[in-house]
Structure formats: C-alpha cells, structure tokens
Amino acid sequence: MSNxxxxxIKPQRLDNDRFIKIAQQLGIESKIIETxxxxxxxxxxxxxxxxxxxxxxxxxxxxxxxxQSIGDLDSKPLSTEIAKAWTEKFLFQHHLIPKxxxxxxxxxxxxMQCFSNEAKxxxxxxxxxxxxxxxxxxxxYLNGILVCGPRGRVRMIFKxxxxxxxxxxxxxxxxxxxxxxxLIPENVAIESLKANLTGRKDTNQISDISxxxxxxxxxxxxxGPDLLHPYYFMDVEFEDKRxxxxxxxxxxxxxxCINATK
Numbered sequence: 610m611s612n613x614x615x616x617x618i619k620p621q622r623l624d625n626d627r628f629i630k631i632a633q634q635l636g637i638e639s640k641i642i643e644t645x646x647x648x649x650x651x652x653x654x655x656x657x658x659x660x661x662x663x664x665x666x667x668x669x670x671x672x673x674x675x676x677q678s679i680g681d682l683d684s685k686p687l688s689t690e691i692a693k694a695w696t697e698k699f700l701f702q703h704h705l706i707p708k709x710x711x712x713x714x715x716x717x718x719x720x721m722q723c724f725s726n727e728a729k730x731x732x733x734x735x736x737x738x739x740x741x742x743x744x745x746x747x748x749x750y751l752n753g754i755l756v757c758g759p760r761g762r763v764r765m766i767f768k769x770x771x772x773x774x775x776x777x778x779x780x781x782x783x784x785x786x787x788x789x790x791x792l793i794p795e796n797v798a799i800e801s802l803k804a805n806l807t808g809r810k811d812t813n814q815i816s817d818i819s820x821x822x823x824x825x826x827x828x829x830x831x832x833g834p835d836l837l838h839p840y841y842f843m844d845v846e847f848e849d850k851r852x853x854x855x856x857x858x859x860x861x862x863x864x865x866c867i868n869a870t871k
Contacts, residue, residue, distance in 0.1 A: 613792040613870060614714065616751060616825070616837040620668025620760075621704075621782030623648060623659050631703050632657050635672055635772055665829045668760055670705065672776035677768050679742055679775070680728065686743040687767040689723035695771050696745040697721055700763065700778070708783055715784060718750040721763070743767040749780070751825055754839065761827030761837075779827070787836055790870040795821055798841045802867055806845075816860050817846040823869055839869040 625641060625648070632638075632650045639652045646664035650657050654676045660666040700706050710717055726742045747763035749756040756762075760779040767773045793801075799818055806815060821844075825837040847860045 611792050612789045613754075613839050614752065614789055615787045615839075615870070616715070617785050617787040618668075618760075618781035618827070618835050618837055619783040619785075620660075620662045620835070622662055623670075627703065628657075628659060631670075634699070635776075663830070665831075666760060666779065667830050667835070668779060668781050670776065670778040672773070674772075674774040677774045679766060681768070682728065682730075682739060682741060684769045686725065686740055686769055687771065689725060689743055691771065692743045692745050692765070692767045692773075693721055693723040695767075695773075696723075696763070696765050705778055705780060707781055710784055712786055714752075714786060716750075716752050717784065719763075719780075720748045720750075722746060722748065741768075745773075747780075751784075751837070754823055754825055756825045756827055756837065757842075758825075758827035759829070761825070781827075781835075784837075787834060792839070793841075793869055793871060795823070795841065798867055798869065799843070802843065802845070802865065814848040815845060816848045818843050819846070820844040826866070840866040841869050842866045 625643070628641065628648050628650070632641075635655060635657060637650050637652055637655050637657055639650050642649045645661070647658055647660050649659070655672070655674050657672045658670075660669045662668065706719065707717060723743060723745045725740050726744055727738045728741045730737050730739055743766075745763070745765040745767070749761055759777075760781070762777070762779060764775075764777040765773040766775040799821065802818070803815055822842050823839055824842055826840050827837055843865050844862055845865050846862050
C-alpha cells in the first residue's frame with residue numbers, strides 16, 4: 610500500500626494597511642471594523658471581510674457588490690482574458706498567493722481559469738442566449754491531488770467592469786508536512802462504504818457508485834492543528850423502489866466523502 614501526506618496550513622493575519630489597500634482597489638473608502646476574529650469594511654454598495662487565523666474560516670477573503678446581480682441582463686461582460694489578468698495581478702499584488710513551500714516533498718500548483726456564463730432567454734416565441742457573467746476560478750493541486758472546499762479555492766465573478774462583483778478567496782499563506790499516513794486503496798474504500806450503507810435499515814440499496822475522486826478538503830477550522838486531510842468523494846446512486854414502479858430508471862444521487870487514510 611502507498612502512503613499520502615497530511616498537510617498543516619497557516620492562514621496569514623491581514624493587517625490594517627494591507628486590508629485598506631485591498632478595499633481601496635475595490636472602491637471602498639469607509640472606516641474599518643475590526644474584531645479578534647475578523648476585519649471588515651463596507652459602504653452603501655459594497656462589503657469586504659476577511660477572517661483572521663483562528664476563526665472558523667480563517668484566511669477567507671470575501672467581497673460583494675450589492676448594486677449588481679449575477680443574473681442582471683446588461684451589456685456584454687468583461688472578456689475572459691482581461692478577467693484572468695486582473696485576477697492574477699490582484700492575487701500577486703496583495704500577496705494572497707501561498708508562499709513557495711520550503712519542503713521539497715510539497716509540490717504546490719495553482720491554475721487560474723476563466724469562462725463566460727450565459728443565460729437562456731425566452732420571449733414567448735423564440736429562445737436566445739445572452740452572456741451575463743465572466744467567471745474566474747482556481748484549480749489548486751498538492752502533489753498532483755486536487756484541493757477542494759471553501760478554504761481551498763479562488764472564485765471571482767465579473768460583469769462589464771474590471772472590478773468583480775464577487776470575490777471568494779480562501780487560500781492559506783504557508784503549508785508544511787504534518788505527518789504521513791497509509792492511503793486506503795480506492796477499491797477498499799468503495800467496498801467499505803457499501804458495507805456501511807447496506808447495513809443501515811433507513812437506507813435504500815446502492816445501485817451505483819461513480820466518479821470517485823481523491824481530494825484534499827479545506828473546510829472550516831474546528832480547533833487544534835489546521836490540517837488538510839485527503840478524502841474520497843463518490844457519487845452514490847440509491848435504488849428508488851417507488852420510482853421503479855413508475856418507470857423511473859435512475860435513483861436518488863448523493864455525494865458522499867470518506868476518509869482516505871488509516
């Protein structure tokens with residue numbers, strides 16, 4: 610059997626000067642509100658907040674522009690090229706990208722991607738498509754394994770302006786190896802899940818398990834060491850006995866995650 614690393618992450622503490630610079634770039638000039646767990650600023654249109662280390666979502670930066678809705682049908686949104694360039698510059702300029710790991714065993718990779726999102730409109734006679742937003746999002750990998758969860762991704766939504774209407778940035782500042790554990794093989798994890806769910810009286814029989822993926826999960830901080838654990842995420846389809854009687858062939862689907870280490 611192979612082993613896998615458990616990582617310890619360290620969110621950065623954002624000081625007032627850096628936070629003010631971020632707020633000013635986003636168009637907010639109001640007075641800062643500060644607590645032990647967070648720092649925030651807002652005006653009648655926009656709000657920006659950052660969760661400091663030790664808070665439930667320590668390291669999480671969030672911004673929203675309340676004057677624009679994601680679904681607003683206005684002029685064509687920002688191009689993907691400009692949105693991607695703005696996002697990358699913003700992250701590097703304000704040092705929101707993790708420092709290069711000192712440990713050679715840690716291979717960190719962040720890829721920013723952009724795409725345009727469209728809405729389908731129907732006027733009673735014909736349907737047409739209209740672009741409504743440009744989205745920038747990250748794919749973060751540790752040693753080739755995808756990192757998911759609210760504190761492991763970047764997402765920005767743009768309308769027709771370089772400044773986004775929403776920013777979700779949840780990335781740590783530093784990362785180190787906590788320990789190494791034995792990785793449970795994928796087939797063993799699947800069989801364990803089947804045995805566990807089949808034994809429950811309140812659960813329908815499993816008809817299919819698909820799209821099994823190994824990922825590190827960066828969820829909320831729960832106290833103790835701030836760790837990144839690997840999990841198997843599986844799409845589980847359950848047998849729908851009532852649906853079968855009505856000719857429905859597909860059952861209820863649910864995503865289930867289980868620990869990937871012993």
